[in-house]
Amino acid sequence: MFSDFSRRSLLKAGAAGLAVGMMPRIARAQSSKVIRAVMHAPLRATDPLINTAWTGRNHGLNIYDTLFSTDSKFQVRPQMVEAYEVSADKLTYTFRLRSGLKFHDGAPVTSADVIPSLQRWAKRDTMGSRMMGFVAELKPVDDRTFQMMLKSPYGQVLQTLAKPSSIMPFIMPARLAAQAPDQPVTEFVGSGPFRFIASEFRPGSRAVYERNPDYVSRDEPSDGLAGGKIVKIDRYEWISMPDFQTAANALINKEIDFLEAAPHDILPSLIAAKDVTVADYNPLGFMSVVRMNWLTEPFNKQEIRQAVMYASDQADWLDAQVGNPEYYQASAAMFGVTTPLASEVGWNTKPDIARAKDLLKKGGYKGEKVVMLQGTDSPLLSGSSTVTAQKLRAIGMNVEVQTMDWGSVLARRVKQDSTANGGWSMTHWVTTTTELMNPLASTVLDTRGKNGGFFGWPEDVEIESLRNKFALEPEAAAQKTVAEAIQKRAYDVMTHIPGGQFRQPVSHSKALKNIVHAPAPLFWNVEKTA
Amino acid sequence: MAVAGVLLKRSVSVVPVLAVVALIAFLLLRFSSGDPVAQLAGDNADPAAIVAIRARLGLDQPLPMQFLHWLWRLLQGDLGTSIVSNQPVSTLIAQRIGPTLSVSITTIVFSVLVGVPIGVFAAWRRGGWLDRFAMWTSVTGFAVPTFAIGYFWIYLLSMQLGLFPVQGYAPLSAGLGVFLWHLALPTLTLSLVYVALIARVARTSLLEVLNEDFVRTARAKGLPERIVVFKHALRNAAVPIVSIVGIGVALLIGGVVVTESVFNLPGLGRLTIDSVLARDYPVVQGIIMVFGGAYVAINLLVDISYSFFDPRISAQ
Numbered sequence: 033m034f035s036d037f038s039r040r041s042l043l044k045a046g047a048a049g050l051a052v053g054m055m056p057r058i059a060r061a062q063s064s065k066v067i068r069a070v071m072h073a074p075l076r077a078t079d080p081l082i083n084t085a086w087t088g089r090n091h092g093l094n095i096y097d098t099l100f101s102t103d104s105k106f107q108v109r110p111q112m113v114e115a116y117e118v119s120a121d122k123l124t125y126t127f128r129l130r131s132g133l134k135f136h137d138g139a140p141v142t143s144a145d146v147i148p149s150l151q152r153w154a155k156r157d158t159m160g161s162r163m164m165g166f167v168a169e170l171k172p173v174d175d176r177t178f179q180m181m182l183k184s185p186y187g188q189v190l191q192t193l194a195k196p197s198s199i200m201p202f203i204m205p206a207r208l209a210a211q212a213p214d215q216p217v218t219e220f221v222g223s224g225p226f227r228f229i230a231s232e233f234r235p236g237s238r239a240v241y242e243r244n245p246d247y248v249s250r251d252e253p254s255d256g257l258a259g260g261k262i263v264k265i266d267r268y269e270w271i272s273m274p275d276f277q278t279a280a281n282a283l284i285n286k287e288i289d290f291l292e293a294a295p296h297d298i299l300p301s302l303i304a305a306k307d308v309t310v311a312d313y314n315p316l317g318f319m320s321v322v323r324m325n326w327l328t329e330p331f332n333k334q335e336i337r338q339a340v341m342y343a344s345d346q347a348d349w350l351d352a353q354v355g356n357p358e359y360y361q362a363s364a365a366m367f368g369v370t371t372p373l374a375s376e377v378g379w380n381t382k383p384d385i386a387r388a389k390d391l392l393k394k395g396g397y398k399g400e401k402v403v404m405l406q407g408t409d410s411p412l413l414s415g416s417s418t419v420t421a422q423k424l425r426a427i428g429m430n431v432e433v434q435t436m437d438w439g440s441v442l443a444r445r446v447k448q449d450s451t452a453n454g455g456w457s458m459t460h461w462v463t464t465t466t467e468l469m470n471p472l473a474s475t476v477l478d479t480r481g482k483n484g485g486f487f488g489w490p491e492d493v494e495i496e497s498l499r500n501k502f503a504l505e506p507e508a509a510a511q512k513t514v515a516e517a518i519q520k521r522a523y524d525v526m527t528h529i530p531g532g533q534f535r536q537p538v539s540h541s542k543a544l545k546n547i548v549h550a551p552a553p554l555f556w557n558v559e560k561t562a
Numbered sequence: 563m564a565v566a567g568v569l570l571k572r573s574v575s576v577v578p579v580l581a582v583v584a585l586i587a588f589l590l591l592r593f594s595s596g597d598p599v600a601q602l603a604g605d606n607a608d609p610a611a612i613v614a615i616r617a618r619l620g621l622d623q624p625l626p627m628q629f630l631h632w633l634w635r636l637l638q639g640d641l642g643t644s645i646v647s648n649q650p651v652s653t654l655i656a657q658r659i660g661p662t663l664s665v666s667i668t669t670i671v672f673s674v675l676v677g678v679p680i681g682v683f684a685a686w687r688r689g690g691w692l693d694r695f696a697m698w699t700s701v702t703g704f705a706v707p708t709f710a711i712g713y714f715w716i717y718l719l720s721m722q723l724g725l726f727p728v729q730g731y732a733p734l735s736a737g738l739g740v741f742l743w744h745l746a747l748p749t750l751t752l753s754l755v756y757v758a759l760i761a762r763v764a765r766t767s768l769l770e771v772l773n774e775d776f777v778r779t780a781r782a783k784g785l786p787e788r789i790v791v792f793k794h795a796l797r798n799a800a801v802p803i804v805s806i807v808g809i810g811v812a813l814l815i816g817g818v819v820v821t822e823s824v825f826n827l828p829g830l831g832r833l834t835i836d837s838v839l840a841r842d843y844p845v846v847q848g849i850i851m852v853f854g855g856a857y858v859a860i861n862l863l864v865d866i867s868y869s870f871f872d873p874r875i876s877a878q
Contacts, residue, residue: 074836076646076647076836076840077602077646077647077648078647078648082602083601083602083603214602214603214611214614214615214618215618216648218648234657234658234828235644235646235647235649235654236647236828236832236833236836237657237658237828237832238828271826272826272828273729273826274823274826274832274835275823275824275826277713278716278728278729278823278824278825278826279729279826281716281720281721281728281729282727282728282729282730282826284721285720285721285724285727285728287727287728287729287730409839437839438839442600442601443597443600443601443841446597446600446603446612
């Protein structure tokens, strides 16, 4: 008998008086249809058009809707749109909205809301602004119908309107869409499946969403970002936890239901937990990218940029970032490994040190300092930088690694000055494959140079010309041929070096069922069982 | 009247202190690397968009103009608006001050209730096992990092014994029990170092007093040792203890960042870190002003409390 009366049970009994009186309150919160989710980062900026942060995109997916969406096979499907027609000359697109669509304030969604929403979005998004370059006019026909008149045929209209990641073309009420594009909206009214509870919003700490009872879902199963959006929970709380170990403990202890991005080294403890499921719902995962600055020495020379590639080994980067080969895949594919435009042309992802040294010599490298910006906030950012520095030193390059927080990297990388004046030479970063899978959306293939291009500022007329060709090409097979030519040229001139693709599994309570496979975490269709 | 006079005099004297705090708060981030506009503008922003955002936020003005503009609004009680979340800084601080104050108060109360008796008994039985144990504990309290203590309590009391939640904060409005239940582990974690600190100061201070003539006189009169220690000696040893408690409260308000992260308390420490990383100038400036004001107010209260324990101080 006494063997049962352990110190542990005594401690438990001693705390029971305190705990019993309090626990029911917590238990109630857990048992109702509430999902408490710890996401990869907290929500701070609430206008999804203000920057490319995934937090803004995820927030937008909850409360706004889009005209079109992509399904799990990357096919474009109507979402808010009921039907559309393309004229025979491919210059006029006529769209008709589904009936019954309402904003959270009760007002109907009309063409008068859609048009300014698209116009504001296109001023913030590269793919949108490229499409708008072909648009002669957007005009309402009636409350539910509007037309897009093009100056010349453009093959990417529907793909652009269905853009699956930042910055997405969310539809807002006209009064909010009238806001200047660089000025964030301060009212959170959309027509999406969740309502944002502004009174409970704590920037950087907690955001709360409740089911929108007036949402008119498509009568189809959920499929990627497309299809029906039936909300089967009452409430979803997006909680911030800066310490992922704490978040993992909280999930094991059933204090939260969902953990979006537990670091890979924590995953084994979550896999071992009996009430936790670790699964991958993002079919495309993430890609890391090495970017060199074309404006500063030594990477203003093509041969020296190529030398970096031949000194590199994707597997080494991925080992430093992710560690477990089960979660990563080395690949030369600039548009993602399993996407419709995937191609391995251009690089075998393995080092060729002799060639790297030869290219350095041909490029006339004279020991110019390579200033590498290393974000230290996450091993995904910092690990690969350390590996690259070592590889470059091994072929005789003079590398200075400057470590800083990610905010400082963002600020430094927009500087076009020389390295002596605060500029930089190279940096690493990570993005979703979804954002790179289309040559028009892929910012790293923006080769407009220092006037309007993406940081690193590669400039190449041929790639721009191929991108335009891609934009005008309506057929998938021909698009793939053009995309392959873009990739080949990008490797030749070295716009960037793909760092490989990796998966980031989600960890969640076994009480959650039917989570949608999509490139962003979605909370419609999910059921929470007792 | 004397207290009111001291209050008035000290209040006036803190104005230059707060002015210096305001200047440092303003300049601190301006002179560090990073640019909130670059972060706000996003990856694809062209130079024109960056210029437009800088102008909208007033960051294109010369630094002295920016400082005067901020100072003028500060004097009117307006701490500004967050660059990132677009919310008033005062609202953000009000939303976050609850958890920080709560854990600071529970920590300091617990530390005083445990630390003072330990210090007193250690001094009273100097060289005994309790003294040695107390001092060993206090050295340990100083030596072990807070996050390690936090993870230890989480592992033992939450994950193994299931007695307390791993993380989170419940406001007092959710009920006193739930409130204290959530604060138990953060309080235990933070208290270790403060119990150690208070116990050491109490012991040293009391030892000094116990060697004074009036204590010998009290003992010679035949007063029981209990009365000598607790009634006569402890009150005279209180001033250093009160000082350290005051400093402790001030340090806690601004220094619980690690504990807030480990236990996921949505307090001011985390708001500070997030705002610094995002270069959210108005929020960082507002928080520093609030912290500065709190330090000054606590020091003032500590100074005034000296007269309660030692009337000679107010006479001076």
